[in-house]
Amino acid sequence: MGDIFRCPSCGAVLKGWPPSSICGACGRKIPRKGGVLIFTDEPDLKLEGEGSYIGYDQVADSYAQHRYPEELDRQIWAGYGKAIAELVGPGRVVLDLGYGPGKCALEIAKRGCRVIAGDISLNMLTILSSTLDQAPENSLVLCRLNAYDLPFLDGSLDAVVARYLLLAVGNPERVVMEVKRVLKPGGMLITEGPTERSPTDDIVSEVEMKARRYYGEALRRRGVDELKAPGWTQRQMRENLPKFFRSFKLVESDDLVFRFTETPGWFLRRLGSRYSLFQVGLDQSLHEEAMDEVRRRLEEEYGKGFEEMGQEYREVHRLVVYR
Ligand SMILES: C[S@@+](CC[C@H](N)C(=O)[O-])C[C@H]1O[C@@H](n2cnc3c(N)ncnc32)[C@H](O)[C@@H]1O
Numbered sequence: 001m002g003d004i005f006r007c008p009s010c011g012a013v014l015k016g017w018p019p020s021s022i023c024g025a026c027g028r029k030i031p032r033k034g035g036v037l038i039f040t041d042e043p044d045l046k047l048e049g050e051g052s053y054i055g056y057d058q059v060a061d062s063y064a065q066h067r068y069p070e071e072l073d074r075q076i077w078a079g080y081g082k083a084i085a086e087l088v089g090p091g092r093v094v095l096d097l098g099y100g101p102g103k104c105a106l107e108i109a110k111r112g113c114r115v116i117a118g119d120i121s122l123n124m125l126t127i128l129s130s131t132l133d134q135a136p137e138n139s140l141v142l143c144r145l146n147a148y149d150l151p152f153l154d155g156s157l158d159a160v161v162a163r164y165l166l167l168a169v170g171n172p173e174r175v176v177m178e179v180k181r182v183l184k185p186g187g188m189l190i191t192e193g194p195t196e197r198s199p200t201d202d203i204v205s206e207v208e209m210k211a212r213r214y215y216g217e218a219l220r221r222r223g224v225d226e227l228k229a230p231g232w233t234q235r236q237m238r239e240n241l242p243k244f245f246r247s248f249k250l251v252e253s254d255d256l257v258f259r260f261t262e263t264p265g266w267f268l269r270r271l272g273s274r275y276s277l278f279q280v281g282l283d284q285s286l287h288e289e290a291m292d293e294v295r296r297r298l299e300e301e302y303g304k305g306f307e308e309m310g311q312e313y314r315e316v317h318r319l320v321v322y323r
Contacts (some may be wrong), residue, residue, distance in 0.1 A: 001114070004093060004156045008039050013153065017114070018141045035129040036122065036142045039151040044121045053120050053146070053169070056100070060123035062273030064101035072260035072315075073103075079255040079317070081107020084161060084190060087251065087321060088113055092158035097147055097179070098165030102128030108161070109139040116157075118145045147175045152182040159188045166191065167231040176244050186323060191241070193250055193318030194234060204311035207264040207298060214297050215271060218290035224282065237320075245322035256317040265307035268295065 005019035006012065012025035018037065021030050031038045045055025056063065068076055081104060088094055090112035096105035097118050105117035105128065117140060119125055125142050132140060145151055147169060160179045166172040179189055199205070232240060242248055272291050274282065298306055 001093065002156065004116075004152055006151055006153045008149070008151045014151075017138065033122065033144075034126060035132055036125045036144055038122075039143055039145040040120070040149070042120060042146050044123075056119075056121035057123040059274045060101070060121055060127060063124075064127050065273070067101070067270065067273075069260055069262055069266045072258055072262075075258050075260070076317075077103035077107045079253075079258065080104050080163070081111055083251070083253045083255045083319060084108050084159075085111035085113050086253075086255075087190065087319070088159045088188070093156070094159045094161060095150075095152070095157050095182070096161045096163075097150075097175075098162060098168060099128070100124055100164075102131070102142075104161065104163060105140065106131055106135055109135040112136075112139075114139055114141075116141045116143060116152075118143045118147070118150070120144065120146055148178060150178050150182050154181055155184045155187075157182050157187060158184055159190060161190045163190075163192045165231075166237055167229045167233065170230040172231045172237075173240070176241065180244060189241075189245065189322040191237060191320050191322070192234075193320045195315060195317050197313050197315045199311075199313070202311050204262060204264055204267075204309055207302060207306065207309070208267045210301070211264070211267060211271060211294050211298060214294045215290050218293040219282075219286065222286055222289065224286065241320075241322055248320055248322045251319040251321055252316070253319075256319070258315045258317070259312065260315070261310045261312050263308055263310050264298070264302075268307060 001017060003013045003015055004017065005014040007014055007023035007026060007028050009028040010023060010026040012023055014020050014023060014030070019030065021032065042053070044053060044057040046053045067073065085108050093114045094108055095116045095118055096108065099105045099117045099119055101124060102117050105115050109115040117128055122144050125144055129142055143151070147165065160183060162179065166175065169175050183189065274287060
């Protein structure tokens with residue numbers, strides 16, 4: 001395996017895997033905090049201007065715990081890890097960029113790839129560092145980095161996974177250009193594709209739809225107008241990404257078909273944990289008031305105990321691979 005990392009100050013090669021902790025050319029130190037290599041001191045929360053980063057530090061724990069019902073959480077990350085490792089191939093070097101709680105990075109590493117997990121949120125990285133012993137030795141390197149300025153040499157990576165990242169950054173074009181710079185010729189960018197859940201006409205789906213609507217209404221009444229992530233929507237990704245790459249394909253796999261039971265309680269926990277991008281910069285008390293209003297309205301309509309109604313779902317996830 002050739003060298004991969006570069007000095008964030010002078011751009012010189014940082015030798016080794018994991019890389020050396022001091023740049024031989026300019027003397028810049030790459031500090032380590034609890035197993036995480038620190039390549040940037042940029043703040044985690046920055047909502048102004050085109051380079052906006054979202055402040056996941058404040059929601060990292062709840063994002064990790066409430067993103068999916070437990071049963072689905074286990075299935076989902078193992079499924080993604082398997083599907084991605086098969087696409088990329090064993091021994092290849094994969095960057096999981098904006099990896100969040102990191103379960104995807106860990107599962108890819110367990111299946112024979114060398115994985116760099118990179119995120120701007122140190123708290124997200126710390127969650128993953130506590131599971132490092134589950135990965136084969138030397139298979140996973142954790143980096144606090146900024147997607148706008150990656151600490152990797154040109155043409156050094158086989159694949160970059162960017163799952164729900166391009167909707168989280170204020171300037172997705174710049175991130176894609178940076179991803180292209182670090183990919184080897186023929187290397188792949190792997191993003192999330194469209195997800196379909198069935199059934200859709202059941203009572204739990206109806207409650208979830210209403211919860212989302214009531215939440216938006218409650219915020220609007222409190223002066224928050226636009227509930228919108230800073231980056232690309234799925235549709236904008238489909239329109240824009242093919243302009244940067246020669247080819248793309250939609251990947252479906254049995255590993256990405258999930259069956260699970262969800263309750264409105266789970267959905268509300270997810271909404272309450274501020275996992276959605278537009279929620280991250282929101283004032284906490286405003287958010288809590290809006291959540292109280294959502295619960296009150298739903299209880300009036302569906303009665304006490306509505307949170308426990310269960311529904312079995314089948315969810316088909318997909319990946320899109322650009323090269
Ligand atoms: C919506 S989460 C996606 C997490 C994970 N990939 C998943 O599929 O659940 C977006 C992640 O991108 C990270 N992020 C946002 N802006 C970033 C930037 N400029 N550089 C690196 N990571 C960034 C956030 O900290 C967060 O962990």
